Amino acid sequence: MISLIKNELTKIFAKKASWIYIIILFLAVIAVGILQQKVFDLGPSDPNWREDVQAEINEYQKILKENPEDEWTMELIQQNQSYLDENIDPNAYSSWHFMNGTVIGMTMLITLFSVIVGSAVVSSEFADGTIKQLLIRPHRRWEILLSKYIATLIYSFSLLVALIIFGYIVGLVLFGAGDFNTKFFETTLDGYKLAVVGDQFVLKVLYYLPSLLIIVSIAFMLSTIFKSQALAVGIGIFVLFLSSTLGGIIVMIAEKFAWAKLLIFPHLDLTVYALQDHILQDVTLPMSLLILAVYYIIFMVLTFIFFQKRDIII
Amino acid sequence: MTKKALEVRSLTKKVKNKVIVDDVSFEVEKGEIFGLLGPNGAGKTTIIRMIVSLIGRTKGEVIVNGYHTDEQFKKSMSEMGAIVENPEFYKYMSGYKNLKHYANMATNEVTEERIKEVVKLVGLENAVHQKVKTYSLGMRQRLGVAQALLHNPSLLILDEPTNGLDPQGIREFRDYLRSLTKQGISVIVSSHLLSEMELMCDRFAIIEKGKLIHVSSINQLASQEQFVPTVLFEVSDVNQAFELLKEQQLTNDWKVVEGQQQFSIKIDKETIADVNQLLVSKGIKVYSIHPITTTLEDRFLELTGKGEKGGKNE
Numbered sequence: 001m002i003s004l005i006k007n008e009l010t011k012i013f014a015k016k017a018s019w020i021y022i023i024i025l026f027l028a029v030i031a032v033g034i035l036q037q038k039v040f041d042l043g044p045s046d047p048n049w050r051e052d053v054q055a056e057i058n059e060y061q062k063i064l065k066e067n068p069e070d071e072w073t074m075e076l077i078q079q080n081q082s083y084l085d086e087n088i089d090p091n092a093y094s095s096w097h098f099m100n101g102t103v104i105g106m107t108m109l110i111t112l113f114s115v116i117v118g119s120a121v122v123s124s125e126f127a128d129g130t131i132k133q134l135l136i137r138p139h140r141r142w143e144i145l146l147s148k149y150i151a152t153l154i155y156s157f158s159l160l161v162a163l164i165i166f167g168y169i170v171g172l173v174l175f176g177a178g179d180f181n182t183k184f185f186e187t188t189l190d191g192y193k194l195a196v197v198g199d200q201f202v203l204k205v206l207y208y209l210p211s212l213l214i215i216v217s218i219a220f221m222l223s224t225i226f227k228s229q230a231l232a233v234g235i236g237i238f239v240l241f242l243s244s245t246l247g248g249i250i251v252m253i254a255e256k257f258a259w260a261k262l263l264i265f266p267h268l269d270l271t272v273y274a275l276q277d278h279i280l281q282d283v284t285l286p287m288s289l290l291i292l293a294v295y296y297i298i299f300m301v302l303t304f305i306f307f308q309k310r311d312i313i314i
Numbered sequence: 315m316t317k318k319a320l321e322v323r324s325l326t327k328k329v330k331n332k333v334i335v336d337d338v339s340f341e342v343e344k345g346e347i348f349g350l351l352g353p354n355g356a357g358k359t360t361i362i363r364m365i366v367s368l369i370g371r372t373k374g375e376v377i378v379n380g381y382h383t384d385e386q387f388k389k390s391m392s393e394m395g396a397i398v399e400n401p402e403f404y405k406y407m408s409g410y411k412n413l414k415h416y417a418n419m420a421t422n423e424v425t426e427e428r429i430k431e432v433v434k435l436v437g438l439e440n441a442v443h444q445k446v447k448t449y450s451l452g453m454r455q456r457l458g459v460a461q462a463l464l465h466n467p468s469l470l471i472l473d474e475p476t477n478g479l480d481p482q483g484i485r486e487f488r489d490y491l492r493s494l495t496k497q498g499i500s501v502i503v504s505s506h507l508l509s510e511m512e513l514m515c516d517r518f519a520i521i522e523k524g525k526l527i528h529v530s531s532i533n534q535l536a537s538q539e540q541f542v543p544t545v546l547f548e549v550s551d552v553n554q555a556f557e558l559l560k561e562q563q564l565t566n567d568w569k570v571v572e573g574q575q576q577f578s579i580k581i582d583k584e585t586i587a588d589v590n591q592l593l594v595s596k597g598i599k600v601y602s603i604h605p606i607t608t609t610l611e612d613r614f615l616e617l618t619g620k621g622e623k624g625g626k627n628e
Contacts, residue, residue, distance in 0.1 A: 003418045010415065014407045129402035133461065136366045136398070137419040138391035311369035 001143060008151030012117060018155065021113040025159065026166055028109060032102050033170045042093035042175065049089040053080050079185075079192070086183060086194060094178020095171030100201040103167035104271070107208050110163060111215050111240055114156035118216045119223035119232030121148045122307075126227040132312050145307045149220055156216055164205070188275040200274055207270040210292055214268065215240055217296060221303040243268040251279075264295050317380040319344050319469050319500035320365070325374035327360055327524075335360050338374075338526045340519050342469070342502060345495045349511040349518030350504040357524040358504040359399065362473045365502075366396050379468045392421045395467035399474060401458025405447035409438060409457050412446060413464060420465035428464065436460045436490075452483050459490075470494065470501045476510060488514050544606045545586055546571075546578045550599035558596055564589060578606065 012018050036042045046052070060077045064070060083090050122145070125131040135141060171178075180198030218239060223232035246265040254260040266279055267288040278284050320342040327335040335357045342348040350358045363369045365376050367383060376383040381390035403412045413433070417424035433442050436456040441449065449457065455475070462470055476484045491501055491514065505511055511518050520528040544567065549555050552575055559565045559579070567580040581589060586603060593600050 007415050007418050010411070011404060011407070014404070014411070016406075128405070129400070130404060132368055132398045133402060133416070134419075135368055136391065136394065136396050137416070138388040138421045139419060140387065309370070312363070313369060 001147060004139065004143060004147035005150050005154070008121065008148050009154060012121070012151060012155050015120075018117060021117070022159065022162055025106065025109055025113070025163055029103065029106060029163070029167050029170050032106075033098065033174045036093075036098070036102065037174045042091070042097075046089065046091065049091065050084060053083050053090070056080055057084075082185070082194075088183050088185065090185070092178075092182070092184075094175050094182065094197075095168060096178040096180055096182060096197045096201060097184065098171035098175055099164075099167055100197050100204070103163060103171070104201065104204045104208070106163055106167065107160070107205075107212070108240075110156065110159045111212055112237065113159060114152070114212065114216045115219040115236035115240065116233050117155055118152040119219040119236060120229050121152050121223070122220065123223040123227050123229035123232060126314060127229065129314055132314065135312060141308050142304050145224070145304060149217075152216060152220060153213070156212055160205075160208075160212070186275060193275070203274045204271045207273055210289065211268050211270055214264075214292055214296060214299075217299050217303075221299045224303050224307050239265075239268070262291060264291070267291050317344075318342060318377070319346070319379060320348075320502070321375075321377040322361075322365065323375040323377075325361060325364055325376070326372045327357075327364060327369070328372045334524050335364065336524045338519075338521070338524075340526060340529055342500050344468075344500055345498050346517065347491055347495055347501045347503065347515045349515035350502065350521055351508060351511050351518050352504075352506065352521035354506050356506075356521045358506075358521050359473055360524075361521065362396070362398060362471055362502070362504060366394060366398065366471060367391070368398065388421060392465060393468050394471060395462030395465065395469070396471035397455075397458040397462055397473060397475060398471075400477065401454055401461070403446040403449075403454065403457060403461075406445065408445055409433075409442040409449065409453075409460075412457065413442075413461055416461045417464050422465060424464050428466075432460045432463050435463070452479055455479060455483075455487075463494075468499060470499055472501065472503045474505060475503055476505065476507075484510070543582070544578050544580050545603060546576060546606055547589070547593075547603055548574070548576045548601040549593060550575060550601075552577050554596070555593055555598055558592060558598075559589065562592065575601075 057077055057080045060073050060080070064073050064077070067073070080090075082088075125134060134144060137144075178197070180196075182197045183194060184197050185192040186195045186200060215236065219232050219236035222235050223229055226232060243265045250260050250263055250266050254266070261283055266283070270285070270288060270292075272279055273285045273288070279288070318341045322341070323339050325335055325338045326333070338357075338361055340348075350361060352358050360369065364371050364374070365378075365383075367376075367387070376390070378390040379393045381393060383390040403409070404415070407415070410429070410433070413429050417429055433439055436459050438453065438456055438460065441453060446454065446457070455477075459472075459475075462472070476487060479487060491503075495501060503511075503514060505514075517529065517531045519526050547555070552570055555577065556565065556568065556570075559568075564581065564585065565579060567578075569578045571577065579589075586605075590600055590603060
């Protein structure tokens with residue numbers, strides 16, 4: 001089995017595209033990092049930040065005197081006040097803020113590249129006709145498919161590790177070393193919540209893993225069943241980008257029909273749980289994980305049964 | 315009793331009630347080159363794909379060197395090396411890496427020396443480190459043979475192996491197969507070209523519409539004792555000759571050549587003399603007698619039922 005997985009990894013990394021994706025990932029991290037530093041002028045904490053925040057509060061209070069009913073201004077004052085109370089510089093930006101914001105955002109690219117590579121792993125063997133040379137070896141078909149699946153996951157995981165290491169280095173160079181335990185206010189759907197930046201980052205990475213696994217598995221399944229990379233990549237990306245949109249629609253449907261909660265789309269992005277405890281009114285993390293697990297098992301069983309039975313006639 | 319290199323028993327393939335291969339059985343001896351001959355679409359490739367387990371069998375058994383493919387899958391598969399139709403490779407890798415890839419999949423260890431040995435055997439020493447996409451069809455064919463031989467199989471299965479080879483290449487290939495059988499390797503080749511089979515095989519099976527309709531050695535098929543030749547007589551009176559021969563019940567496969575005083579019948583060597591004597595004794599002049607030698611080609615067409623229609627089998 002190990003030798004089969006090694007073979008599959010050799011094939012993945014023998015393709016130029018697999019390396020190009022890593023390079024694109026690096027370039028994207030650098031580009032966004034520089035953009036944030038130069039254009040948005042993000043950087044380390046200013047020693048006089050408390051005075052600036054206090055000045056801002058005074059400004060808002062003047063506005064409030066003229067307009068005592070302005071809720072928006074009241075909220076801004078409250079927010080600035082909590083910066084002072086918790087001693088958090090709202091404009092401080094360090095390598096860990098970069099990790100929690102930008103690097104996490106970049107995982108979208110990892111999913112995208114994993115979908116492309118994962119769907120090519122099986123379908124390209126069909127397209128090139130090499131599948132028949134591969135399946136006349138003394139290995140069961142499921143072993144060969146499993147080795148391909150594991151190789152795909154290893155590639156995805158390597159991308160993620162590369163992103164994290166590279167993101168940290170870029171963050172360090174551009175924004176300076178930050179404290180892992182720095183407190184900050186994370187913007188959520190309900191407003192903002194107090195959190196520790198390093199914890200948030202780790203939490204989001206952990207919540208990202210199941211989504212990555214599921215979407216790569218969907219792409220892998222489609223490419224096994226349809227033998228077509230284009231179709232698998234197409235549907236994979238469709239699922240990836242529409243899951244957030246569909247998720248929104250499903251939130252509305254779920255208010256009327258309980259079964260809509262069982263659809264896969266609202267559960268694909270678990271990083272939401274890093275910001276809030278529940279989605280769709282009453283769905284919590286264990287529930288989401290359970291639903292994903294059921295889908296995952298169905299997808300895997302389908303993929304392997306299909307591949308085991310298929311007649312290779314190309 | 316020594317084990318056969320391959321035993322195929324009642325191999326049957328049905329797809330949606332359509333019988334593609336119908337109850338085919340044959341055996342291949344050790345060190346023998348066995349041919350599967352038949353027009354395109356007769357089911358040769360389907361038979362080969364069932365032997366190497368690329369497609370499922372509706373019915374039937376395959377036993378390779380004593381190992382049953384259903385019960386001892388891995389053992390039976392490691393006894394076989396195959397090229398199924400055109401050999402396909404990972405074009406983005408070198409020939410050597412392709413071979414290494416397949417070597418890793420063998421159950422017995424394939425050493426570096428073995429890879430070099432096989433590369434030398436097929437004469438690819440100079441090109442083996444180039445990417446496969448630079449290879450000519452002939453070179454790919456040779457690399458195909460190399461990958462099939464890597465793990466020292468006892469049975470080599472080659473589907474249309476001479477496709478795309480020039481006459482020189484075909485000749486070399488033939489000599490090469492001969493040298494392999496001297497080492498005790500058995501070979502199955504399929505082809506739709508009789509002339510090729512004639513030169514290459516010890517025995518062959520004729521496949522027509524999914525059925526095995528004839529198995530024989532090349533010598534048997536051509537042998538004049540086995541098959542009664544057709545003899546052409548040129549006489550002064552065809553009708554009178556017919557009456558005479560009818561009395562003697564010698565009008566086997568009687569045919570008159572229109573417009574000429576000629577007829578042909580199927581009789582053996584001794585009977586030719588008897589017929590001649592009979593005709594002469596009754597006053598019919600015999601101008602000429604000559605046997606029409608049945609070529610292997612005619613015999614093949616006769617067996618596949620295309621000779622009468624004058625259909626030409628490519």
